[in-house]
Amino acid sequence: MNASLLRQARDTLPKRLNAGILMGDGGFCILGWMLLTAGYHPITMYSNTIGVVDPATGGPAIDVVSRVYDVDRAAVVELARLNDSTPRASRRDVLRGAIDALLEGEGA
């Protein structure tokens, strides 16, 4: 796990997280934010719901986040599921807690 990068994503979470879209209408979902934190340009995610559009390091968003953060794919799927199933008002806090749990699980 790239704990340093994961902590950075957690500590800089925006006030609002979107559901269901990597980037659009002025915001990101948790995966979009993690990708942005990892250095992916918004244009690789713009108006995109599944994949990261990059000719060298793109692909399905779940897989790219899993690879870049060195986190199990299942854990990334869980983050995405949690993002989309949580009401907007509490989404940021819930996701922050989920990342905390990931880091604690690794002893990071």
Next chain:
Amino acid sequence: MSTPRPEYGAGVGAGARTAGAGAAGAGAAGASGAGVGAGAAGAGAAGAARVNGGQLMADALRREGVTHLFGLGGGHINPTWWAAPGAGIKIVDVRHEAAAAHAAEGWSLATGDVGVCIVTAGPGLTNAVTGLANALNNGSPMVCLAGSATLRGQDTGEVEMIDQLSIAHTVTKWARRVYHIDRIPEYVAMAFKEARSGRPGPVYLEVPIDLIHSDVAASDVVWPALMAPQRQLPSPALVAQAAELLSSAARPAVVAGSGVWWSHAAAELRAFVEHIGIPLVTRQSARGTVPDDHPLCFGNDWQSVVYRADTLLVVGKQLDYFFGYGYFPHLEHLIQVDVNPVEIGRNRVPVRVGIVGDAGATLSELTGAMKPLATDEWVASLRSAASGTEAGKAALAASDEAPVHPMRVVRELQSLLRRDATVVADASNMLMWANAGISAFTGGCNPAMSNLGCIGHGVAFALAAACARPGTQVVWLVGDGSFGFNAMELDTAARFGLPITTVILNNLGWSAQWVPLGVRHYERLAPGFDGIGELVTEPSELRPALERALAFDGPSIVNVLVEPEPEYFPGRYLG
């Protein structure tokens, strides 16, 4: 083949035209093969007749089948402007040259044939540049005619003089200047061939003002032969390889792109997917060539299909930004068909079989080479995933909250449209909602933006669609930011009696950039153009307003205040 040529009377100077040979010439375009040199035969009465550059240009255009010319007048192009109506060409004069160029592309997107615009010298051409660039990125065939400064006055500081050719070279696939008046028909024929050939695209042809105003003996003009478009056939060996890979795949799928539209291959595409039983997504100009509600069609949601497939047949679709650059490492095999060999394996994508050939011709060959596949379970799994996505969309579309959710706007609109309605979705964030909520049922009815990233061009596409398909519904779906670019073209719609319905998803700013615009009453522009306009702030107001707008015989604007930070529908990125 014989090549009809216009006949000119003995009028002097202005090129008085006595016979409507243009219409006859246009008919000849349906013939096949390349006639050679047949245009030299002169009409008996033409010896004493003289014809000016504008008349030659208009007749040459009509010979190519042109019926509409989108443009904005100027002294450098007056002779063509004046001659076009007499040649049977309707001039649609717009309010800015950008719209002229966009409308010419819009014509090609709506019809599959070459659209034409005409602009004057200097700023006329520079204003049109974005439209040309968009068509270049889209691969849309169009011809841009331009006036230019005099040949004699080059480098003298003459008005409206700029190196237009150099500018045009960067945004077209072919750019030329005519130096001799008698060669105007020849260059027009070249321009149309270039626009249609290979990967289609925009071309540029300029005629200096001193040339277009001059005249020539009609008998000195040699009219070139017309040549019908021909389909490039694929290699039988490569077709066999592709058929074998597709036949052995567990989860094959097809992605159809604009090449299908330019090949006029809707029937071949549908026959192929139905014969094989292979699921399909349509992208860009291929939207609607197989209707979205076809059992094997999954609309434009390419990611949901592509990331689940193991073997992909990509037909006439660039491996570009709109298609993940073709970077799909999970695939076992990628088979690509394109009329342009340069497109095969773009971005170093490992294409297993690359077929250079016309989309329609290749699909026909593949249909003949393959037996139906057992894809029921595979298609059912895709349909199940799509149903989940649809449920999420439906929930958003049912929202009764104000400001109105954008998904509600596009779905209410969709429910009021006929299957042959044109919906021009402009660009930027608004496009996400259009892509998610607007279906395509007929080819050419959902003209797409290019990866150039233009905004505000949609009204010009709508103008062209309304001209090409009179009597059908035409909707310009646009954000409040983009609306400002070419809103004055609603005046063009009014002057030409084109009932374009404008629906603004107004989220009060440039939301992708977090730049506010505030509440603006764009709907109040409509009465100024003899149209109707309404502001919608509550969901309950939406449907009646859309109904009134769609029923109005003229330009209408429905300005809908939408949720600036809307929720999206969940789950698609779970793959």
